[in-house]
Amino acid sequence: MCSTEQKPLFRDLTAEDPEPEVTEIESLCINCYKNGSTRILLTRIPHYKNVVIMSFSCESCGYENNEIQPGGAIAELGVRWKLRVEAPADLNRQVVKSDFTSVRIPEVDFEISAQSQKGEVTTVEGVISRAVAGLTQDQVARRAEHPEAAEKIDAFVENLQGLRALDTPWTLLLEDISGNCFIENPEAPKKDPRAERTDFKRSKEQDHILGIYTHEEPCGDSPVDVSHQTAI
Template sequence: MSLIAEMNVRGESVFKDLSADDEDWLPTEIQSLCMNCYQDGTTRMLLTKIPFFKEIIVSSFSCSNCGWSNTEIQSAGRIQDQGVCYTLRVQSKQDLNREVVKAESATIRIPELDFEIPPFTQKGSLSTVEGVIDRAVAGLEQDQPARRQLDSEVALKIDDFIQKLKELKRVEDDFTLVIEDPSGNSFVENPVAPQKDEALTVTRFKRSPQQDVQLGIRADDDLEQEPEDNTLDAMRNEVLVFNTNCPECNAPASTNMKLVQIPHFKEVIIMATNCETCGHRTNEVKSGGATEDQGTRITLNITDVSDMTRDVLKSETCAILIPELEFELGMAALGGKFTTLEGLLKDIKDLTVTKNPFVCGDSSSTDRVLQLNQFGEKLDQIITGELKVHIILEDPAGNSYIQNVYAPESDPEMTIEKYTRSYEDNEELGLNDMKTEGYQED
């Protein structure tokens, strides 16, 4: 780790984009012990970056003596602010080809078989849904010869279960794949992006203290918290600065944090990071107030290019919808942002089109690339005022905002609705024990 930090300070990045054109970027080879025959083998390590999985360490071991080999992926990026849970309803064989990034901290479940792979029992991997099933089958088959010698009855039951796992790949009946990752670094592909994937549900959740301990970001005895009143007073009166690492090159950097009052709305916390090593800049916004009693749905009718200058506060719990484009972006996909409407649309384009890893390389398809490029062109038309659409911010926490340019009068092009949160909304916000009026659990 000291070597990585030193190289970043010198302005170099040990994590580079994976590219076949960079012939100088070769893996590091290390002589290591083969755990199969206990003779010397070779481990190759490559430090690289892929979208949606941040920085990763790809390692591959091979032994020339016995022929045993192994591959492994470890996340080298930062742990996300929230955990993530992907629930995929597998309905066809095409769903088996969806790309899956599984972090080491992720739990995999198939409820129909009452099957679960606990966290930290498998190394991180970049695979497909079919690959996840094959890896589970290989893990169960590994010790079957020894089981047949020691307990033939148990081995027979495992054989039956392995057969059930293999039958899932025929997709004769629908089944559910759940990947729950408290680190937030796992991912399941949406093949119809930027449209909403009806078969895939993505939810974000707040980690428990026990999960923070498992991830190594909290000590077992670290339960003391700074008094809230003192923290808020300090943030109101000054800009707080704390040390961190650049999310792009991992070099030491500093983050500025300030509590700001938005006119006709509420207080928000703005955090900005500027890396002097690589020049990367990030900004993030979190609500400075409590969760509202009801959710908020803001609908803006874009009628003129001047609407692009409206200030927008999108909290990390806010979803974005553009009905005319059949587009929906789930909560936490862009994190919390305080920007303009133009800036928000450009961030959406970067996420779904410009920086989408599934429109290039082996994972791309002509239809998908064409569809995403057409979507990007429509976003450009909205920004230039050529296409009239409605932008909807739906925030179950009630902490999002679009500037009313007619304030203090009402805005004729904007409607703000309050609604009662559903059970799923309360679960994502961690409010299961704080049920609001009119709330009922199904």
């Protein structure tokens, strides 16, 4: 009688497991409304938690989209992270952002509001690169139609580029009411020398944003379906 070794549902991506179990399903493309494909991977981020990574691509129009969802429930507390970026190694730290993660860099007056972007697994440098890409994508047309606005954006992009060049140390601040954001500690399990994590109790309004209500509270006309919340 033979037996098959049962692998865990969520497992680390390692050299010993070169072929992770990826599920591929046919999905509707929201860009051209033809069929594309979504690849789903269940994995574990060390010192963080289980996550579901989804990658969509459409061969018809070339549209691509990546998302991440937590492999468990919304955390009981919200979380704030403060990272002092001082060395090139800090730029390579892994960052997990959920839909509910806000990002601030006070040194350049930069902010990404919560729920303005899909969650993602990226790096500290990747956060800056995505911001630069978003700001510069329409600059050619903007320089022709709104040159003053384009000049201000160019100056701001230059400030962001300075962050990647580490002209001076700077601070990355994350806040997530769902408790599902994370900054990698490259020295784990030792204490992180430049990052601080603080948990906080959500307000009633923040609970409602996540679709969390007590039995005594009305759920409103259109409560959020927490089971489908994205956390990338």
